Amino acid sequence: MxxxxxxxxxxxxxxxxxxxxxxxxxxxxxxxxxxxxxxxxxxxxxxxxxxxxxxxxxxxxxxxxxxxxxxxxxxxxxxxxxxxxxxxxxxxxxxxxxxxxxxxxxxxxxxxxxxxxxxxxxxxPNVLLVNPSVPAKNARELIAYTKANPGKVSFASSGSGASSHLAGVMFNMQTGTDILHVPYKGTGPALNDLLGGQVQVAFTDVLSALPFLEAGKLRALAVTSAKRSRALPDVPTLDEQGVKGFDAxxxxxxxxxxxxxxxxxxxxxxxxxxxxxxxxxxxxxxxxxxxxxxxxxxxxxxxxxxxxxxxxxxxxxxxxxxxx
CATH class of the missing domain: 3.40.190.150 (Bordetella uptake gene, domain 1)
Incomplete structure (x- = not known):
């Protein structure tokens, strides 16, 4: 053989x-x-x-x-x-x-x-999520809110180097924001702290986000793919909201x-x-x-x-x- x-x-x-x-x-x-x-x-x-x-x-x-x-x-x-x-x-x-x-x-x-x-x-696709305490209702408002409150907004990821981390890095690079990265050991712990308000923002996959969005516990500001998600057809892409060419x-x-x-x-x-x-x-x-x-x-x-x-x-x- x-x-x-x-x-x-x-x-x-x-x-x-x-x-x-x-x-x-x-x-x-x-x-x-x-x-x-x-x-x-x-x-x-x-x-x-x-x-x-x-x-x-x-x-x-x-x-x-x-x-x-x-x-x-x-x-x-x-x-x-x-x-x-x-x-x-x-x-x-x-x-x-x-x-x-x-x-x-x-x-x-x-x-x-x-x-x-x-x-x-x-x-x-990933989804840009925020805790309901964040006043922003779309990506433009989040960018403005972050720049008006330097050092007060952080984003959770499932770990350093994960897609949820790199999407946040790309977002900072393309929008001129400085949202602080807080890495966790997995998506579950990251979303738990987002729900609890210890962090304000997260980029996570559609599948993980759906239950929290359907329950109204988190708010979706954008999807990070080049096209809208079929699972979230009413949520606009970042590209549609002025962050051109964004695809994570x-x-x-x-x-x-x-x-x-x-x-x-x-x-x-x-x-x-x-x-x-x-x-x-x-x-x-x-x-x-x-x-x-x-x-x-x-x-x-x-x-x-x-x-x-x-x-x-x-x-x-x-x-x-x-x-x-």
Whole structure:
């Protein structure tokens, strides 16, 4: 088997189009999809839904394995080192696929070179939230309020280097505000203190924000994506409110180890695409606030990850944020 795999990798390197012998009946055993986060979170829930739905499409079981830790780097490194045979995949987010290379000085994988992109599942916009005690009713008013009250407004994040942190950094950079960053160990603790008024502002994903918005416990001033969220159609984007070009979302993508044969990637892409186009799955993902990407090709995911890496590299450099 090892010799056959080496032949497959050599064939890919030489640009040969013949499907390797070992992959002609792919898949013929269980596939593992690694989640670089703990069980119970939004990425884990999404992975389990996709893994269940893809079984009848591929004709094989797909199991979900959580390998949390290191800001998602432990799971990502594991997949980067796995055999490139299509039987070990990762459902990753912006962190391991684009952001971490600029945050961690000693990363043991390259987010853009260690993986073969399979498909972008979608992206989850962040929401600019405020405690009801904040008088601002929109982003413009928050900017004015912050500048009129220097040192009195702070924003919570789920941790240094997280999307919720970097969105706040980008907001400060583009608006000239100086909202103080207060990092927490997770989204839950951050939102708890936002609810309690210990901090006044937070940038968090739509899925986490929805229950508090529906209960009237927090107020949404804007979504941070380029387009409005289908889950919050009445909430305008920051771009609409004068913060031009602002786009801070968490994207989700399935990847395999670099060197996985292209025919195997193509089969996986087609299978995941069929699942994502299923009306029931689409409805469930939309209810969770997930937005569909413009394209589902492996090339589209590669280009999107590269663009995100470039964007966040500039933000991280300007902010001086580090996660080691």
């Amino acid at each position: 090892a010799f056959s795999r080496r032949k497959a990798m050599l064939a890919c390197a030489l640009g040969l189009t013949t499907l390797p012998v070992w992959a002609q009946d792919y898949p013929n055993r269980t596939i593992t999809m690694v989640i670089p986060y703990s069980a119970g979170g939004p990425t884990d829930a999404m992975a389990r839904m996709l893994a269940t739905a893809i079984r009848p499409v591929l004709g094989q079981t797909m199991i979900v394995e959580n390998k949390a830790g290191g800001g998602s780097n432990i799971g990502a490194e594991y997949v980067a080192r796995a055999q490139p045979d299509g039987y070990t995949l990762m459902l990753g987010t912006s962190a391991p696929l684009a952001i971490n290379q600029s945050l961690y000085a000693n990363l043991k994988y390259d987010p853009l070179k260690s993986f073969a992109p399979v498909i972008q599942v979608g992206y989850l 979302s968490v994207f989700f993508g399935v990847v395999a180890p670099a060197g996985t044969p292209k025919p195997v990637i193509a089969k996986l892409n087609a299978a995941f695409l069929k699942v994502l186009e299923d009306p029931e799955i689409k409805a469930r993902l939309q209810k969770q606030g997930l937005e569909a990407p413009a394209q589902h090709t492996p090339e589209a995911l590669a280009a999107y990850a590269q663009a995100e890496a470039n964007k966040w590299r500039a933000v991280i450099k300007a902010s001086g944020a580090k996660a080691d």
